[in-house]
Amino acid sequence: RKEVEQDPGPFNVPEGATVAFxxxxxxxASQSFFWYRQDCRKEPxxxxxVYSSGNEDGRFTAQLNRASQYISLLIRxxxxxxxxxxxxxxxxxxxxxxxxTFGTGTRLQVTL
Amino acid sequence: xxxxxxxxRYKIIEKRQSVAFWCNPISGHATLYWYQQILGQGPxxxxxxxxxxxxxxxxxxxxxxxxxxxxxxxxTLKIQPAKLExxxxxxxxxxxxxxxxxxxxPGTRLTVL
Numbered sequence: 001r002k003e004v005e006q007d008p009g010p011f012n013v014p015e016g017a018t019v020a021f022x023x024x025x026x027x028x029a030s031q032s033f034f035w036y037r038q039d040c041r042k043e044p045x046x047x048x049x050v051y052s053s054g055n056e057d058g059r060f061t062a063q064l065n066r067a068s069q070y071i072s073l074l075i076r077x078x079x080x081x082x083x084x085x086x087x088x089x090x091x092x093x094x095x096x097x098x099x100x101t102f103g104t105g106t107r108l109q110v111t112l
Numbered sequence: 113x114x115x116x117x118x119x120x121r122y123k124i125i126e127k128r129q130s131v132a133f134w135c136n137p138i139s140g141h142a143t144l145y146w147y148q149q150i151l152g153q154g155p156x157x158x159x160x161x162x163x164x165x166x167x168x169x170x171x172x173x174x175x176x177x178x179x180x181x182x183x184x185x186x187x188t189l190k191i192q193p194a195k196l197e198x199x200x201x202x203x204x205x206x207x208x209x210x211x212x213x214x215x216x217x218p219g220t221r222l223t224v225l
Binding site: 008 | 147154
């Protein structure tokens with residue numbers, strides 16, 4: 001089983017739609033979780049951290065389910081500018097030698 | 113605030129040649145990371161530093177890759193000799209703490225012919 005698994009997509013959705021991505025992780029000791037956004041031929045940038053209680057930032061909502069070991073990202077009222085690859089990132093756990101593990105990313109294409 | 117700087121932005125070499133990449137992290141950031149991103153995949157951590165000490169290099173192919181961060185500031189990543197499968201984008205990132213957000217540089221796109 002991969003450490004972090006995502007559906008690569010692409011997800012093709014019309015403007016204004018709601019879309020959700022899921023990500024599963026294998027290490028139950030993982031401590032930190034993030035969603036990064038990567039535009040084509042650009043570097044990844046932090047979209048939001050994922051907290052145990054769930055968190056929202058405008059049109060974006062992130063949820064963490066530790067029991068089932070998955071993270072989700074919900075995007076409401078999709079915009080053309082949301083088109084990008086969304087990377088699920090998990091801190092591997094295990095003390096100070098932890099490392100961030102990236103999923104392969106889920107590609108989103110928002111169309112008119 | 114200046115971001116993470118990387119050079120060169122693009123490099124084309126032939127297999128068996130050597131290449132070096134340079135990274136200057138955001139001022140004051142203690143942690144520095146090198147990632148390899150192959151087309152269609154997520155970034156894969158090669159090595160991470162805390163100041164000038166190596167925290168994790170478990171995924172660094174040490175027979176051909178090396179990295180250093182001698183003064184705890186900028187860093188270099190070297191490949192010697194390069195193979196065709198090393199063609200990728202090499203991303204440098206820095207952060208204030210191991211568990212916090214990482215800020216990425218623009219990357220170096222390496223093509224090995």
